[in-house]
Structure formats: C-alpha cells, structure tokens
Amino acid sequence: MDVDIGEKQIQGVEQKVVLEALASMAARPGCLFLEVGSWCGDTSAILARIARERGGHLVCVDWWKGSPGTGLAEIAKKKDVYAYFWNRMKEEGLEDTVMPLRGQSKHAARILKEGLFDLVFIDADHTYAGVSSDINVCAPLVRNGGVLCGHDCEGRVSDYDLDFLLSGKEKNFHESVHCGVVLAVGEKFKDYSVNYNIWSVRKGGGRWKAAAPRLGKLKDKRQLPPIPIGLTSRHIVMRCGKFVYAAPRRLVEFDPSEEAGRIDPGVVKAATVAELEAIIGQKVEYSDARPVLSGQYRDFNFLRFNGRYWAMSKTLGNVDLAALDPAAVKELEEKGLCAAAGAGAEAEAEDWNELKRLVDELMHLCPVMREEGYRGFNIVAYKKMFYAFSQELGPFDIKTVDEAALAVFTLRQRCAVAATHEDARRLVDDIASLCAESGQKGGKNDDSGKTDHMNG
Ligand SMILES: C[S@@+](CC[C@H](N)C(=O)[O-])C[C@H]1O[C@@H](n2cnc3c(N)ncnc32)[C@H](O)[C@@H]1O
Structure with missing residues (x-):
C-alpha cells in the first residue's frame, strides 16, 4: 500500500499511560468505548486493547479527511488513510473489537444512543467550534459513572491570558497551544483533570467531576513539552502558559513546562512574541536558509529546513542537510536514518507530529x-x-x-x-x-x- 504515514503513537509513553488509566477506570465486562477522531488508529489501538480485555468494543468515528486547513487534510488528499487505519487494526488483531463509523462527528452522534458508552475520547476538529460541538453531542452518550476525555489540551483557561486564547480559538493550533481545546473544555466543565495534555471528566449522579486518573509511578504533570512556535538565529521559541520563552539553541531539550527548564540564565521570557522580539532584538521566524535544530525525539534530531521538518538520526553526527544532494537524502531515508514531513510551503505543528509518527515507524526497525x-x-x-x-x-x-x-x-x-x-x-x-x-x-x-x- 502506498502509504508512508507510518504506525503512529501519541506523544510519548505518558499519554499512553493516561489514556490506559482512563480506559481502565471506565472499562467493565462487555464495555463500549467511542473515539471521535482516529486518523491512523494510534489512540484507537490503545483503547481497543483495553475494551477487548473486557470483551468489549470500540466505535471509531472519523471522516478520515483530516481537519480542514491542516497538514493532515493535505495528507488525506493523497493517501487512503482509512485503508491504513483498518489494516493497522487488522494487524493488531483488533478487527473484531473496532467498529469504524465513517462520517462527520455531529452526524454520527445522531445515530448513537444516550448513555450507551463507558468512555468517549474526543480528538477530531481542534478549533473552538469543533471541540465545543463534539463535547455537546458526545457528553449525553456517556453512561453514569463513565468517562469523557480528549486530546491536546495544554492546560486550564486560567493558565493562559484569555485574550491570547481568544485570538487563537478558531485555529487548529496557535503559538504552541490548541487554544480552541483549552477554551472549549474550560467553558464546558468547572472540575476537570488535565494530565499530559489529556483532559478528562467522569459522570457521577448526572454531574461531571474531574476524572483524576491514577497514573501509578508516572509523575503528575499537566503538560507535555510544548512544540516550538518558531526560531531566531540564536533561539528556539515556545509558549507555555502566560509566557513566551526564547531558549538558546544549545538547550535542545528545553522544556518550559518544567520549573527547572526555565531557570537557565540564557532563557528569556515575555508575555507576547512581540515583547520577546523587542527584548532579544530579533524576529521570531522559521528561517529556511539553513537547517536549524528545533528539538529532538527518540534517537533523532528534528530540524527545520526548506519549509519542512526533518528528523535526522543522531548516529549521523553533524551531517549538513543543506549540503546533501537528493540521492544522498534518499539513501539515508531508505536506511531509516532520515525522514521529512511537511508539504514544503509552511511546516506546521501537524507536520511536527507527523514527523514523530514517522520516527516511531523508523523505530519499528528497532524492537x-x-x-x-x-x-x-x-x-x-x-x-x-x-x-x-x-x-x-x-x-x-x-x-x-x-x-x-x-x-x-x-x-x-x-x-x-x-x-x-x-x-x-x-x-x-x-x-x-x-x-x-x-x-x-x-x-x-x-x-x-x-x-x-x-x-x-
Ligand atoms: C488529530 S487526528 C486524530 C488522531 C488520533 N486520535 C490519534 O491519536 O492517532 C484528528 C482526526 O479527526 C478527524 N476529524 C476532524 N474533524 C472531523 C469531523 N468533523 N468529523 C469526523 N472526523 C473529523 C480527522 O479526519 C482526523 O482523522
């Protein structure tokens, strides 16, 4: 099959632990889970395995077209993502557990019964309107005692400046934050949990309360390290909560969501990107003239170059991507040492996540x-x-x-x-x-x- 979107995993082992904890909390014999937004089946496989253990099922609602205006929508125009999803479910032996329901979430919800589901996981359209609509149509589908949760919530409304959230609410992703998700969840629920960007509530006596999943040995943390907003020739720039941080490039693992990550004397912070630019005297942008190191994941360095994100195996050392001809790049790709994501115009957060998925697949070459x-x-x-x-x-x-x-x-x-x-x-x-x-x-x-x- 001509699909190179790869076997994917949600970010890091932490999100898997959170999702498993929520699913285990909601599971019971013959349980029924619902996922809204499945893409290649990364989170579907996690949820379905737990449903299967209890002789239950997972309904996956998706139109498999990506969200309008995002990198995934571009991929879906060229590739049969649904075929990839279903093949993966078969490979994992989940074809008798997973029931795909192809269509728009608001239409699918109309044919599902109130109180039918033990758990609903929302990860579809990330704009404020999209998330609000999905919460509104899915909340009644959850049984009493069941769990409603979702992906990509980088904190509570109070963690951010409200004007900032409002300025990004119609976008899928804005300055390292899914503003629409943060706002919609905060508006709908008073008491909710956020663990590693996964929000969750549990229904009890007809009311919603923080689900508070038990995470075992995993440290309780609200947010994953943010995805960079952009770069200057000297800094990596990220937003975390009410501040924008510029970290020197040498701090490739800079994580402003950790107190310890913010104390390096080279780190500069400001309330807005404009203020930050004034302090550091440089414009924040993704300059494509030279490959720039933007972070790392697993055994790969992530670089930004030519409107794309690139993952280069650390075993390659300081190889100069700009100096490589297309044949050399292809050879590295074939060896699983290099991968690229992004359509070539303006790489986005979706591309960054896509690259992570590709790296996950390359790592498939490892046990x-x-x-x-x-x-x-x-x-x-x-x-x-x-x-x-x-x-x-x-x-x-x-x-x-x-x-x-x-x-x-x-x-x-x-x-x-x-x-x-x-x-x-x-x-x-x-x-x-x-x-x-x-x-x-x-x-x-x-x-x-x-x-x-x-x-x-
Ligand atoms: C971020 S991806 C889901 C990722 C998946 N949960 C995972 O972790 O692997 C979002 C998915 O939602 C789907 N989607 C977006 N808007 C939708 C809508 N209105 N109705 C149905 N599916 C939608 C897209 O097609 C895409 O597959």
Missing part, C-alpha cells in the same frame, strides 16, 4: 515492546513481525539473536514468531496448553536455551 507478561511471555514487534519470548529468558537484545538461537528457543517453547500481535498471543496460548498437558509451566523450561548474547 518495540508491545505487551509485557502475556501468560509469562513478552511480545515484541520487530522488523514487521511479532516475537513472543518467555520472560524466563531474562533481558536480552533481540537484534543479536540469530536464526539458530531463535530455532532453539522455538523448539524449547520459549519463543513464537507471528505476523500479528494476535497470532503471537494465540501461539503463546498453544504453548501454555501444551505445557499444561505435559505438566510444565507455560514457557518454562530448563535454562540451557540461554546463550551469551542474551544479557546484552
């Missing part, structure tokens, strides 16, 4: 833990296959396991390889029943399958 401890096995996605390894093997680097070792592990029922996550689980089930018949514990065997390279 990714998909499920820990399924009947004593860890299921790892690697090179488009799913490997179930008995936990008894202990930690090791899958990249160092050669064919022969794999065959030995498989023979000893300590490993199974499958094309999908679900098939890997089925093979683990088979191993468990075989072991039960022969009186062994699933995946447990003698230790002679361990090799030197397993502790790498």
Whole structure:
C-alpha cells in the first residue's frame, strides 16, 4: 500500500499511560468505548486493547479527511488513510473489537444512543467550534459513572491570558497551544483533570467531576513539552502558559513546562512574541536558509529546513542537510536514518507530529515492546513481525539473536514468531496448553536455551 504515514503513537509513553488509566477506570465486562477522531488508529489501538480485555468494543468515528486547513487534510488528499487505519487494526488483531463509523462527528452522534458508552475520547476538529460541538453531542452518550476525555489540551483557561486564547480559538493550533481545546473544555466543565495534555471528566449522579486518573509511578504533570512556535538565529521559541520563552539553541531539550527548564540564565521570557522580539532584538521566524535544530525525539534530531521538518538520526553526527544532494537524502531515508514531513510551503505543528509518527515507524526497525507478561511471555514487534519470548529468558537484545538461537528457543517453547500481535498471543496460548498437558509451566523450561548474547 502506498502509504508512508507510518504506525503512529501519541506523544510519548505518558499519554499512553493516561489514556490506559482512563480506559481502565471506565472499562467493565462487555464495555463500549467511542473515539471521535482516529486518523491512523494510534489512540484507537490503545483503547481497543483495553475494551477487548473486557470483551468489549470500540466505535471509531472519523471522516478520515483530516481537519480542514491542516497538514493532515493535505495528507488525506493523497493517501487512503482509512485503508491504513483498518489494516493497522487488522494487524493488531483488533478487527473484531473496532467498529469504524465513517462520517462527520455531529452526524454520527445522531445515530448513537444516550448513555450507551463507558468512555468517549474526543480528538477530531481542534478549533473552538469543533471541540465545543463534539463535547455537546458526545457528553449525553456517556453512561453514569463513565468517562469523557480528549486530546491536546495544554492546560486550564486560567493558565493562559484569555485574550491570547481568544485570538487563537478558531485555529487548529496557535503559538504552541490548541487554544480552541483549552477554551472549549474550560467553558464546558468547572472540575476537570488535565494530565499530559489529556483532559478528562467522569459522570457521577448526572454531574461531571474531574476524572483524576491514577497514573501509578508516572509523575503528575499537566503538560507535555510544548512544540516550538518558531526560531531566531540564536533561539528556539515556545509558549507555555502566560509566557513566551526564547531558549538558546544549545538547550535542545528545553522544556518550559518544567520549573527547572526555565531557570537557565540564557532563557528569556515575555508575555507576547512581540515583547520577546523587542527584548532579544530579533524576529521570531522559521528561517529556511539553513537547517536549524528545533528539538529532538527518540534517537533523532528534528530540524527545520526548506519549509519542512526533518528528523535526522543522531548516529549521523553533524551531517549538513543543506549540503546533501537528493540521492544522498534518499539513501539515508531508505536506511531509516532520515525522514521529512511537511508539504514544503509552511511546516506546521501537524507536520511536527507527523514527523514523530514517522520516527516511531523508523523505530519499528528497532524492537518495540508491545505487551509485557502475556501468560509469562513478552511480545515484541520487530522488523514487521511479532516475537513472543518467555520472560524466563531474562533481558536480552533481540537484534543479536540469530536464526539458530531463535530455532532453539522455538523448539524449547520459549519463543513464537507471528505476523500479528494476535497470532503471537494465540501461539503463546498453544504453548501454555501444551505445557499444561505435559505438566510444565507455560514457557518454562530448563535454562540451557540461554546463550551469551542474551544479557546484552
Ligand atoms: C488529530 S487526528 C486524530 C488522531 C488520533 N486520535 C490519534 O491519536 O492517532 C484528528 C482526526 O479527526 C478527524 N476529524 C476532524 N474533524 C472531523 C469531523 N468533523 N468529523 C469526523 N472526523 C473529523 C480527522 O479526519 C482526523 O482523522
């Protein structure tokens, strides 16, 4: 399929933990979840896995056209995003759990019953009008005791200057903030939770209260590190709450949402971009004349160049993107060391997130833990296959396991390889029943399958 939008994940492990906590809070046997805005199925897969555990289902409402005027809408004109979404659900063994409902959210909501859903997650049109409408049509669909939540809320209304929020409310994204989401949520609810940009409320006695998801060991934080607004030749510029910050370029991991991130003496702050420009004596812009380092994600540096965002593997060192000819760039792309996002005119926040998704896919070339401890096995996605390894093997680097070792592990029922996550689980089930018949514990065997390279 000619789709290179990649397997995506929402930002960082934190948002996954928050979403899982909310879904677990709402889940019950035979539960029904609703997602409004699914795109490639990143959040859908998280929600659907939890619904499936309880024998439940997830309805995914999306028109799969992207939100008007955004980078995603441009992608959807060229690529069959719905086909990608559905393939991914099948790959994850979720085709019997997920029920897509293709159409505009306000139309879809009309055919859904009040109080039907245990959880509704809103992540569609991010303008004030879009989010307000989705909250209004979805809130009645949540049962008493159920959860209503949504994506991309960088805080509470009181965290910001109201005029700033109002100035950005019709845009999808404005100066590092989804103003429409922050305003619509704050207007609709008095008592709500915001954790790592995910807002949530729970219905109790017909009233909405902060859902307060339990995040275990995860530090409770309202906001993820903001996406840059722009750059100067010396600074990266971000908004966080009531202030705009200019951080020296050397602080590539600058995070104004952390107190500690703001105290570097080189960081300048002001109430508006105009004030900031006056203080630093430079205009904030995305200069495309030279590639500029704008941040980093996983093992990649993110650069802004030629109206696009670029991810360059850190293993490349200080390679000069401007000096590379198209063939060299293509070669790096083919090796999974470089990726670009953006239509080429004016890169946006959507492109930044798109690039993160591409990086996630490149990282697919590296092992990714998909499920820990399924009947004593860890299921790892690697090179488009799913490997179930008995936990008894202990930690090791899958990249160092050669064919022969794999065959030995498989023979000893300590490993199974499958094309999908679900098939890997089925093979683990088979191993468990075989072991039960022969009186062994699933995946447990003698230790002679361990090799030197397993502790790498
Ligand atoms: C930000 S993406 C969703 C991302 C997804 N939840 C994830 O984390 O992977 C927004 C999605 O909402 C959809 N969308 C935007 N406006 C919509 C509307 N009015 N009705 C239905 N879907 C809409 C877009 O097609 C897009 O797929």
